[in-house]
Amino acid sequence: MGEWIEACGSDDVEEEDVIRFDHAGRVFAIYRSPDDEYFATDGLCTHEHVSLADGLVMDEIIECPKHNGRFNYKTGEAKGAPVCVNLRTYRVKVEGGAVFVEV
Amino acid sequence: MTIAATSRDYSLIGRDSALAVANGLAAAEWYHTDVERKAMKALMQRSDGPAIRDTAIWIGAMVVFAGLGIWFWGSWIAVPFFLAYGVLYGSGGDSRWHECGHGTAFKTRWMNDVVYQIACFMMMRNPVTWRWSHARHHTDTIIVGRDPEISVMRPPDLLRVVLSFVGVLDVWHGLTDMVRNAAGVVSAEEKTFIPEMEQAKVVRVARIWAAIYAVTIVVAIAMGSWLPLVIVGGPRLYGAWHHVLTGLLQHGGLADNVTDHRLNSRSVLMNPVSRFIYWNMNYHVEHHMFPMVPYHALPKLHELIKHDLPAANSSMWDAYREMVPAFLRQLRNEDYFLKRELPATAKPYREELHGDAAAAE
Ligand code: FES
Numbered sequence: 001m002g003e004w005i006e007a008c009g010s011d012d013v014e015e016e017d018v019i020r021f022d023h024a025g026r027v028f029a030i031y032r033s034p035d036d037e038y039f040a041t042d043g044l045c046t047h048e049h050v051s052l053a054d055g056l057v058m059d060e061i062i063e064c065p066k067h068n069g070r071f072n073y074k075t076g077e078a079k080g081a082p083v084c085v086n087l088r089t090y091r092v093k094v095e096g097g098a099v100f101v102e103v
Numbered sequence: 104m105t106i107a108a109t110s111r112d113y114s115l116i117g118r119d120s121a122l123a124v125a126n127g128l129a130a131a132e133w134y135h136t137d138v139e140r141k142a143m144k145a146l147m148q149r150s151d152g153p154a155i156r157d158t159a160i161w162i163g164a165m166v167v168f169a170g171l172g173i174w175f176w177g178s179w180i181a182v183p184f185f186l187a188y189g190v191l192y193g194s195g196g197d198s199r200w201h202e203c204g205h206g207t208a209f210k211t212r213w214m215n216d217v218v219y220q221i222a223c224f225m226m227m228r229n230p231v232t233w234r235w236s237h238a239r240h241h242t243d244t245i246i247v248g249r250d251p252e253i254s255v256m257r258p259p260d261l262l263r264v265v266l267s268f269v270g271v272l273d274v275w276h277g278l279t280d281m282v283r284n285a286a287g288v289v290s291a292e293e294k295t296f297i298p299e300m301e302q303a304k305v306v307r308v309a310r311i312w313a314a315i316y317a318v319t320i321v322v323a324i325a326m327g328s329w330l331p332l333v334i335v336g337g338p339r340l341y342g343a344w345h346h347v348l349t350g351l352l353q354h355g356g357l358a359d360n361v362t363d364h365r366l367n368s369r370s371v372l373m374n375p376v377s378r379f380i381y382w383n384m385n386y387h388v389e390h391h392m393f394p395m396v397p398y399h400a401l402p403k404l405h406e407l408i409k410h411d412l413p414a415a416n417s418s419m420w421d422a423y424r425e426m427v428p429a430f431l432r433q434l435r436n437e438d439y440f441l442k443r444e445l446p447a448t449a450k451p452y453r454e455e456l457h458g459d460a461a462a463a464e
Pocket of ligand 1: 045046047048049050064065066067068069070082083
């Protein structure tokens with residue numbers, strides 16, 4: 001069991017968008033899907049460690065801003081070149097208007 | 104004071120490759136103009152409409168021009184039709200390869216993939232190899248020893264530049280790479296940017312293409328006519344000139360080994376026909392800074408960030424007037440480059456990162 005950490009307010013992320021969350025020297029990406037669910041993954045692309053929070057969320061895909069590599073942010077699955085290594089995902093819960101990530 | 108010219112080693116496995124890594128130029132942090140997230144998100148939005156329209160015009164025009172060329176085959180009247188067909192194939196294919204490789208042309212993924220495969224075939228660029236080489240071009244733009252897509256190296260090989268207008272060397276390399284890959288050989292340089300798990304795909308595509316070209320040649324021999332090769336493969340030679348004309352301007356004569364696209368890339372205002380063929384890649388600084396922005400939104404991005412960029416050249420003619428003399432000066436001193444002047448509204452170049460380039464006169 002990991003530790004639940006408060007990452008941001010639930011309104012800090014727009015629908016179908018992503019923000020960056022830094023904690024204990026690690027970078028996370030917090031997503032809000034078009035159907036208003038929250039998800040979290042490692043915040044740096046597995047290709048060249050670029051921050052995914054500058055990328056584009058489309059449905060359940062996050063596209064990396066550097067070389068347009070795509071991941072499914074719900075499962076972490078890398079969807080093809082130039083990303084070949086999956087993203088790590090984290091459990092998320094929303095309580096009292098805040099988004100918590102289990103790290 | 105005389106400046107001793109340095110000799111650059113462009114090999115991806117050579118001295119300058121190791122130097123770039125040691126100097127922190129490989130996979131470095133690049134300068135970006137500040138753009139509010141909301142505005143950037145709007146610019147990055149994908150849509151199918153513009154690319155479906157442009158692809159229908161592109162393919163439709165190729166079918167019409169090739170059809171008229173075939174109809175008038177044997178007469179001089181066929182020549183202009185094939186010239187038009189050739190440009191759409193051998194130059195329009197370059198920009199479609201590029202934009203669909205980024206996955207930004209269409210919103211729908213399979214549409215990007217289909218046009219990407221077709222354009223790769225037209226341009227004789229292995230879709231796997233070139234996807235990876237282009238990713239490296241974006242990571243390490245014009246970093247000597249790291250960027251596999253530096254079209255004019257220093258000192259410039261002007262014969263090579265001239266030959267590129269008729270695609271001779273590109274076709275030679277495209278075909279020899281295809282035959283080598285089809286024989287199952289992935290080179291040491293290719294292995295520096297193509298991960299192992301992707302290398303089998305390189306070979307598979309090369310074999311399919313080799314079969315298509317073999318069939319085209321057999322048909323040409325059977326018909327006793329050049330026509331099949333004028334339609335398939337040939338336009339990569341006689342239609343390449345426009346993509347070279349526009350492509351040389353992307354980085355030609357500008358700085359190398361810097362981490363600010365304002366120093367090593369050039370935006371040029373162009374006529375609408377060239378912009379259609381080139382799919383707006385004339386906004387090249389903008390594209391490199393924000394590769395997530397689709398081609399059809401680049402004019403808007405240009406308006407949004409031009410206060411922070413060197414002024415775009417006013418025309419291709421204007422850009423060539425500065426680039427050609429720079430090439431000629433680089434023949435005598437390969438360290439010479441054009442420094443792009445920033446407007447007063449721009450954030451200055453970071454001298455601490457690339458002092459020589461930022462301070463050069
Ligand atoms: S850094 Fe993310 S796709 Fe290359």
